[in-house]
Amino acid sequence: MVCNSGTSLVPTVDGRTHHFYHVGIHDALFVMQDAETKTLWNHITGEAVYGPLVGRSIGPISNLLHMTVKQALAMDPATRVAISDQMYFAGGRRFGTVSRGPRAGGSGNGEGARLGPSPDNPNAAMTDRFAATLGKEDLRRPRMDMGLGVWTGTTSRYYAIDRIRARGEAFLDRIDGRTVLIYVEAVSNTPAALFVNARSARREGRGVRLDDGSRVESGVLTDRTGGRQPVERPQQMFTRWYGFSLTFPGCEVFGDEQR
Amino acid sequence: MTVNPVLSTSLAAVVAVAVMSAQGQNRPFKPVDLPNGPAKAGFDIARFSSAGNGWFETFYVTQTQPLRDTLTAGKVADDTRLLVTETAGGRLALLTEQMAFHHIAQGSAGGKDWLVSF
Numbered sequence: 001m002v003c004n005s006g007t008s009l010v011p012t013v014d015g016r017t018h019h020f021y022h023v024g025i026h027d028a029l030f031v032m033q034d035a036e037t038k039t040l041w042n043h044i045t046g047e048a049v050y051g052p053l054v055g056r057s058i059g060p061i062s063n064l065l066h067m068t069v070k071q072a073l074a075m076d077p078a079t080r081v082a083i084s085d086q087m088y089f090a091g092g093r094r095f096g097t098v099s100r101g102p103r104a105g106g107s108g109n110g111e112g113a114r115l116g117p118s119p120d121n122p123n124a125a126m127t128d129r130f131a132a133t134l135g136k137e138d139l140r141r142p143r144m145d146m147g148l149g150v151w152t153g154t155t156s157r158y159y160a161i162d163r164i165r166a167r168g169e170a171f172l173d174r175i176d177g178r179t180v181l182i183y184v185e186a187v188s189n190t191p192a193a194l195f196v197n198a199r200s201a202r203r204e205g206r207g208v209r210l211d212d213g214s215r216v217e218s219g220v221l222t223d224r225t226g227g228r229q230p231v232e233r234p235q236q237m238f239t240r241w242y243g244f245s246l247t248f249p250g251c252e253v254f255g256d257e258q259r
Numbered sequence: 260m261t262v263n264p265v266l267s268t269s270l271a272a273v274v275a276v277a278v279m280s281a282q283g284q285n286r287p288f289k290p291v292d293l294p295n296g297p298a299k300a301g302f303d304i305a306r307f308s309s310a311g312n313g314w315f316e317t318f319y320v321t322q323t324q325p326l327r328d329t330l331t332a333g334k335v336a337d338d339t340r341l342l343v344t345e346t347a348g349g350r351l352a353l354l355t356e357q358m359a360f361h362h363i364a365q366g367s368a369g370g371k372d373w374l375v376s377f
Binding site: 005006007008009010011012017019020021022023024025026027030031032033037038039040042043044047048049050051052054055058062063064065066067068069070072073075076077078079080081082083084086088089090091093095096129130132133134135188249 | 291292303317318319337341355358375
């Protein structure tokens with residue numbers, strides 16, 4: 001929402017399904033509550049943060065990837081979709097029967113107009129209501145800076161979108177001893193990461209060419225003969241700096257000298 | 260006017276935001292039924308705000324359909340933005356525009372529960 005952060009979790013505790021809903025804001029990130037125990041939960045890590053289930057988490061966490069319909073079908077033609085009755089637009093037409101507002105997103109910063117600044121607005125400002133919930137901020141990057149946050153059990157690293165673009169929108173890095181491709185998906189214009197076995201990468205049309213002849217396009221990894229290869233991705237999210245740095249205090253920042 | 264290259268938004272969606280934003284003006288937040296702690300280290304209940312409580316509805320998913328069929332039927336377009344996750348029942352897509360309202364979707368697939376937050 002506010003920082004565009006999203007993850008996929010498993011809403012079960014001790015084998016029982018819990019039912020979650022938005023209940024408020026902390027660190028300018030939305031907080032979930034479960035109906036069964038009223039515990040508050042961090043929606044990025046899946047950790048209980050306040051209430052009787054503190055110490056528990058709902059997981060394992062998995063990726064929630066941004067992409068277009070075209071990309072999704074290229075990645076997996078068997079992809080299914082769930083569509084609610086909430087109004088939406090596609091192909092210039094309006095669908096859905098219900099317009100329940102407000103919604104997050106938008107491009108301004110008016111209080112009450114939505115719950116937070118849109119991820120598509122790099123110049124968005126945070127309203128006082130949200131700023132009041134922030135903890136001690138990490139000032140290494142601008143609060144509303146956008147980038148790709150990647151984390152493992154031992155490493156959390158932020159790649160500012162400007163720095164990804166400055167590296168030609170495709171480059172290799174190392175995380176926990178493994179080589180990871182950091183790139184911008186050309187179709188959706190969103191940053192992404194996946195593990196590869198290569199020594200260099202460069203943008204090639206709408207995809208990324210690796211030095212071993214393999215290619216990544218629309219989230220699909222193919223070898224030099226065009227054969228599809230399995231894809232493994234580190235945990236990641238397209239996010240704003242404040243959201244990632246407050247969730248992962250002391251995280252590494254790609255391109256900073258301290259690395 | 261400059262167009263942000265990071266994420267482009269359709270004009271229709273922007274108009275929708277304006278309409279729904281106006282609807283949200285001055286809408287009160289519901290009080291939160293809070294437990295009496297405890298708090299995880301780093302979570303300061305004094306900084307918790309009930310902003311938005313009661314505004315959004317979790318999307319409880321009870322049925323899905325093949326994305327390709329939805330495209331063929333014209334209910335989505337090639338460039339419609341999705342949030343895609345993997346469930347025990349295979350890859351599942353949600354419409355980014357709808358999730359900007361719901362924020363949370365949950366359901367069951369392949370015999371296992373899943374939850375998406377956005």
